[in-house]
Amino acid sequence: MSWQRKILRVDLSKGSAEIEPLNMEWAQQFLGERGLATKYLMESMDPKTDAMDPGNILIFATGPLTGTMSSTSGRYAVVTKGPLTNAIACSNSGGKFGAELKFAGYDLLIVQGRSPQPVYLHIDNDNVEILPADELWGTTVWHTEEWLKSRHQNPLLKVASIGVAGENGVRFACIVNDLHRAAGRSGVGAVMGSKNLKAVAVHGSVGVRVDDPQRFMQAVKDTKALLWDNAGRRELTELGTNAMIDAMQEFGGLPTRNFQEVQFDGYDKIDPNAMTTPNEHGHTNLITNKACFGCTIACGRIAHIDQEHFTIVNRKEYWHASGGLEYETAYAFGPVVGVDDIDALTFAGYLMNEHGMDPISFGVTLAAAMELYEMGVISDKDTDGVALNFGNAEALTVMAEKTGKFEGFGQILGLGSKRLCEKYGHPELFMGVKGQEFAGYDSRALQGMGLGYATSNRGACHLKHDTFAEDMEDQTGKGKAVPCKESQDRTAVVDSTGLCLFTTAAWGVEEFQQQIDAACEGDWSVERLAATGERIWNLERQFNLAAGLSKDDDTLPKRLLEVPAPSGTAKGKVNQLDMMLPEYYEARGWTADGVPTKETLQRLDLS
């Protein structure tokens, strides 16, 4: 139990939807969500297949604890080959859609092929329909959700959909569910668009059962109490993730103006304090906090934009509340593009959710375009007459909308930073790894973060490892390899449970183990979970190697390896990846070329 033991396989080329039993042997090896979907991906496609080809597979995966009473049980992952990276993509989302998919009776929804016409999927427990989406194609995520609820006369329907960006293959298009939660990174929305799939609408009433209810409820009670009493949890609830902006400013790890600097003067105009301070019109940005399904943290922010602000003064349709700034959106619309106008940042966030795009990749791509503009490589002729100077708030919101609607220079921005920089002859200005843009941490100040970025299987990512403590303590490359490897494996387990990574503020593997072991069949020990995490990481690596990636892709831009940090606690330092990477490969049991050895694969039952 806890697994539904059922998957839904939809072939859009054939127009078929079939229910299959879950491969329980794989579930016992890979747990669920990220891990299990990776196994299904590996078994269902050739990793060399182009990400936008009908042969790519798009998997929506819940975990064994998704939909249970465990805190933060709303998570699901989208696993596919990413068009931004040509590597495995694994994007995790909250909201309520994932739990609903589980309540409808499915562990995984696997979408393959390509529909000849735009369609959406309507799932009501075992009743699955592939329906025409002609009326929805070309419309926004927000419109799509409203339309589907109305068309099916079901306000309880949960929807995951793409906007025009995803329809047109914007390389960092995401899949948005519940209006403002997203499987955000690596362009999973573009894959959905390439399949002519506009939306998945689901209602479920089967529910979820666990193996040992009494033991499970005790574990839930204990772990919820531990989480509630944790100071990190309290900060997430009260300040949201954006509390990080003050910490990174002080530390000198806040990437600014396309990583030319590591501190940003305007940080205090967009931090949590600014979000709760009335402006000159008496308008306060933040309204309240909000939880995803089952979550007792509630880090989400609900905000609104000053109606007198230039972005929406004549656009009443944006006068409502919606998802507000989190750290990564604040960073990607703030320091990295040099903008400190909180209403402009909030509006750009609205646009990302409405049109279905990843704020991190968009912001960092715009930052590269701004640097090219200031260098004179591109001009007003390229940018539809918009002055792309760092700090131009109007440029931020205008370009966000153009990219979302796939218009003008927005089509170029939609390539992502790597392809954009290559197009204009300056590949060195791309700030990311494997084609995916960096999150809001400069790896000259945070050395282990750099190693995590370089080795993350989905390209630059701050959520696949956790070496914050080590990075704060010591700003050299020493002692980072093993904690990076171990936290990557731990994170792979958390991402495979159906719960949120933010619980790790209070929970170690033991707390996940108590809940998994009570909910799932089989004996799940701490050791077994650790091995499962390492197995998942190595399987992802195998996918990438088979897709054609190599050691050469485990690297960082020269700006971080050769140009010293200009200020902050790491002033004068560069990232010491050359020291960390060999140690890391060794800790992983990989060859010096970054390939898992036979022994390693055998140890992990992957050979």
Added chain:
Amino acid sequence: MQKALLINPEKCTSCLQCELACSFEHEGVFNPAKSRIKVFEFEHGRRAIPYTCTQCDEAWCLHACPVEAITISPNTGAKEVNDNTCVGCKVCTIACPFGTVNYNADSGKVAKCDLCGGDPQCAEACPTGAITYVDANWTGYERMLESAVRAHPAA
């Protein structure tokens, strides 16, 4: 002392722990579709309001039932549905002015809040205190206290 559920929407984050707890207590399964308490969200989550039966003194559902399947618990005052008596006629679902009695097509019976026999699991599960179980005669106590402090800030 008779107690009542007190709902404070200002504190609700829309996490649905209450719906999970309710369905688990009554159906043995985590299934918000079978919850007797529902959380409603407005304007992209700007407001969230948990809503369930208020246990009317003169309960419309109880009076409407033709087979006397709805009775008053002597312990909690809750209006409880006896599944063995209920014939699934749904007249109570029409009679209830608040919509808090609903038909369950799987069981062929109606379902409503029964205060979990005096230990409501929704209140137990709520992390923020948006749902509490308090003295039925003093559901306004906390708000009265807050108003008093507001009216006399020096106190």
